[in-house]
Amino acid sequence: MRYDDLLRPTPKGVYCPPGDFYIDPVGAVSRAVITHGHADHARAGHGAVIATPETIAIMEARYGDDFTTTKTPRAYGEPIDVNGVNVSLAPAGHVLGSAQAVIEKNGVRIVCSGDYKRRRDPTCAPFEVVPCDVFITEATFALPIFNHPDTGEEIRKLLASVEQFPERTHVIGAYALGKAQRIIMHLREEGYDAPIFLHGAMQKLCDLYMKFGVDLGPLEPATIENNGAKRDFGGKIVIAPPAAIQDRWARRFADPLPVFASGWMRIRQRVRQRGVELPLIVSDHADWDELTQTIKEIAPKELWITHGRDDALMRWAELNGVMARPLHLVGYEDENE
Amino acid sequence: MQAFAALLDRLVLTPQRNGKLQLIVDYFAATPDPDRGYAVAAITRDLDFPSVKPAMLRSLMEKRMDPELFALSYNYVGDLAETISLAWPGERRANRIPPLSEVVERLKEAKRAEAPQLVASYLDALEPPSRWALLKLVTGGLRIGVSSRLAKSALARFGDKDVTEIEELWHGLEPPYEQLFSWLEGRADKPINQMAAPFRPAMLAHPLGDKDLEDIAPETHAAEWKWDGVRVQAVAEGDARRLYSRTGDDIGAAFPDIIDALDFRAAIDGELMIFDPEAERYHPLSFGDLQQRLNRKTVSKKRLASHPAFIRAYDLLHVDGDDLRALPFEDRRQKLEKFISSRQPDRFDLSPLVRFANVDDLAQARAAPPHHAVEGLMIKRLAAPYVPGRPKGEWWKWKRDPFLIDCVMMYAQRGHGRRSSFYSDFTFGVWRGDDIVPVGKAYFGFTDDELKQLDRFVRNNTTDRFGPVRQVAFGADEGLVLEIAFEGLNRSSRHKSGVAMRFPRINRIRWDKPAAEADRLESLEAMLPS
Numbered sequence: 056m057r058y059d060d061l062l063r064p065t066p067k068g069v070y071c072p073p074g075d076f077y078i079d080p081v082g083a084v085s086r087a088v089i090t091h092g093h094a095d096h097a098r099a100g101h102g103a104v105i106a107t108p109e110t111i112a113i114m115e116a117r118y119g120d121d122f123t124t125t126k127t128p129r130a131y132g133e134p135i136d137v138n139g140v141n142v143s144l145a146p147a148g149h150v151l152g153s154a155q156a157v158i159e160k161n162g163v164r165i166v167c168s169g170d171y172k173r174r175r176d177p178t179c180a181p182f183e184v185v186p187c188d189v190f191i192t193e194a195t196f197a198l199p200i201f202n203h204p205d206t207g208e209e210i211r212k213l214l215a216s217v218e219q220f221p222e223r224t225h226v227i228g229a230y231a232l233g234k235a236q237r238i239i240m241h242l243r244e245e246g247y248d249a250p251i252f253l254h255g256a257m258q259k260l261c262d263l264y265m266k267f268g269v270d271l272g273p274l275e276p277a278t279i280e281n282n283g284a285k286r287d288f289g290g291k292i293v294i295a296p297p298a299a300i301q302d303r304w305a306r307r308f309a310d311p312l313p314v315f316a317s318g319w320m321r322i323r324q325r326v327r328q329r330g331v332e333l334p335l336i337v338s339d340h341a342d343w344d345e346l347t348q349t350i351k352e353i354a355p356k357e358l359w360i361t362h363g364r365d366d367a368l369m370r371w372a373e374l375n376g377v378m379a380r381p382l383h384l385v386g387y388e389d390e391n392e
Numbered sequence: 393m394q395a396f397a398a399l400l401d402r403l404v405l406t407p408q409r410n411g412k413l414q415l416i417v418d419y420f421a422a423t424p425d426p427d428r429g430y431a432v433a434a435i436t437r438d439l440d441f442p443s444v445k446p447a448m449l450r451s452l453m454e455k456r457m458d459p460e461l462f463a464l465s466y467n468y469v470g471d472l473a474e475t476i477s478l479a480w481p482g483e484r485r486a487n488r489i490p491p492l493s494e495v496v497e498r499l500k501e502a503k504r505a506e507a508p509q510l511v512a513s514y515l516d517a518l519e520p521p522s523r524w525a526l527l528k529l530v531t532g533g534l535r536i537g538v539s540s541r542l543a544k545s546a547l548a549r550f551g552d553k554d555v556t557e558i559e560e561l562w563h564g565l566e567p568p569y570e571q572l573f574s575w576l577e578g579r580a581d582k583p584i585n586q587m588a589a590p591f592r593p594a595m596l597a598h599p600l601g602d603k604d605l606e607d608i609a610p611e612t613h614a615a616e617w618k619w620d621g622v623r624v625q626a627v628a629e630g631d632a633r634r635l636y637s638r639t640g641d642d643i644g645a646a647f648p649d650i651i652d653a654l655d656f657r658a659a660i661d662g663e664l665m666i667f668d669p670e671a672e673r674y675h676p677l678s679f680g681d682l683q684q685r686l687n688r689k690t691v692s693k694k695r696l697a698s699h700p701a702f703i704r705a706y707d708l709l710h711v712d713g714d715d716l717r718a719l720p721f722e723d724r725r726q727k728l729e730k731f732i733s734s735r736q737p738d739r740f741d742l743s744p745l746v747r748f749a750n751v752d753d754l755a756q757a758r759a760a761p762p763h764h765a766v767e768g769l770m771i772k773r774l775a776a777p778y779v780p781g782r783p784k785g786e787w788w789k790w791k792r793d794p795f796l797i798d799c800v801m802m803y804a805q806r807g808h809g810r811r812s813s814f815y816s817d818f819t820f821g822v823w824r825g826d827d828i829v830p831v832g833k834a835y836f837g838f839t840d841d842e843l844k845q846l847d848r849f850v851r852n853n854t855t856d857r858f859g860p861v862r863q864v865a866f867g868a869d870e871g872l873v874l875e876i877a878f879e880g881l882n883r884s885s886r887h888k889s890g891v892a893m894r895f896p897r898i899n900r901i902r903w904d905k906p907a908a909e910a911d912r913l914e915s916l917e918a919m920l921p922s
Contacts, residue, residue: 199457200465200478202520212398219418220411301812313812321520323404323474328860330812332405367464374458 074140081386090169091153109152147171148182150233190355194363224288224308228297252277254295362387397525407808416546429568436540443507477523551576556593559640589632593780597787621665628654653739659710680882717778794877815850837897871907875900
């Protein structure tokens, strides 16, 4: 069986002809395997959805219970037969419930990793290396300049700033699914046990994480008093969607210090453009070393590259004798942008 | 090295002056000698590494990394030092992390041939932020938005001293300033400045209030023009000749023509300006001409001839070994007049006094100054000694009324810190033919309430977005007119309109005025100095 006969790129996303399903399609389809709950991968309106129970719960929280006609939750490692194609899910370490889709038929195995990272994340299961013929990788941070620093050190940078500027409110821009909860958990690990204040858009997903056993500690809404008076948030940590930290919403804080948690904070120009005063380089995607190490570990016969900076990864593959091709998929966003 | 890099990272991104001061002061408290002293020298850009050049860095990188991958990285980042700091494939954690002082001391002494190996070994030992700090430091590209004045203010705050004390000492000190820190921490006496031709902290004036006018009379006060140049102090003692800015920075290297003229033994306080080489001496040219000579390390022969500098003397602080600063202004002035008239020093003339019988005369003089290079009046108490800083009730500045022009808001950008959620930085323009061309930018002059109104206007009238910038509606039938006040105007080839304003700010928001009635470029050009 040719690899292309099992899985191939189409304008709607990666498609499996014998199984008649898509992986993370960008438009509505009759059957979809969803790797994780981020909006560009998990869309509403499919006929049937196969995903981890966590991802299904996340989609329900975002789109309502009727986001699809049929839901097929599958835990990691619990296979399902789809028209003679064996589909199973393996942890991807990206966000809660994130999975690599492992597709097998006639002795050919293709792993579509979705988005992934290799470093420890206290809010989700770690990436699992699955040997395969074709490994489909993302390339969000596929340039040698992206080497994400130790997450604990970034969090300690934040705590040092809170101590240094106790009159200011540290308002952290973080994606509502995954990044926010991860930052909270790392803060807890560093011993920060005070309440953390949340933008309204964060609450639902934090509750969901708690339900799945991720103990986020004391959380409070970052609301103003009923009479509209400003509350004193000096010295407090607030988490909000990236777009809110510099918008009118942030005016409720007397002296906000804009913080942004993202892998893009490695690039100084990006930091300045956003008016961020304290960048935290924390990403849910693999950095250059993680990407190249993962490919070396898996040693697939072919490497397929989805969204991101595929030209640099193609060059690396060429230098390292790895057969590779770019899929040129459209519709997937760069992290948090 | 890590603490220094962390400090730089925060300083670059912290817009508030107070925030910067606190970051630096905390760093001084947490960092031992000699590292903190070298950090000061790095910030004030008093370190020079002649053996390291950017081309060398590029070739170092190409030895370590596939050129195509490096090119892709460099294209993405756009800054050589930053790209290398991030992409350097170091043998990481193979080395101990060197302190800043070691990096500075070894690289300063390094020969051309040994510098590449040394830089490579430091890049191996360091993490990206420290690598960036290292590369920016050694290539002289450390621009972090901290003036040497701010660094001195931080030293003063750290030691609870007055900043003029630091300024006075500064040029007698050498990095890493261990004596200075000992004194600031109360562990030693104040260092004695033994350098010849030291800086003597400048005396400054208060803006004149209506109340102050009542006490001013020719019997007790003198008036002179406030010239539109740069306040300086020219000092020649022993073999040393120096030209200082009013905050004590040595700017002599950019003004060899002034330094050559210091063939006396004195310290003169005055205004540095450019004179017209074609006209009778010394006919001052505009501030824009002076800018051609400022903030440069060296100056070309051509520029020296086309933009010669001179000093219009205000005061005499020291002469032939005598310190005159305790004398009343009246007496110092007499000595200054005698000094200038008897020695006729090249490149110096006397700032003339403005005679007056009463305050009305002064008001008239201020309204009709004799020269475009006058920005107002200085009024000085005859009995005032020369005191560092801004003493009360001694000197006043009475600035000319600003220029006013009605402009149309074109673009807006968000501010920083407290203003980060507000569109508070505005680009405005005037009519040229049927178009509106940008003529300047302003981000102050309005109240908090007005800021809210401006912000609302921007959000409700956005027509386009370019990254952080919003374009607002403007044209013959729509747009917001802003009355802009500014202090002066220069020709500028960098601006589309050909003119550049000094200190523009929003004087009034003209909600009532239609954009079609805003001013035209011709009216602005008419305000240019001839």
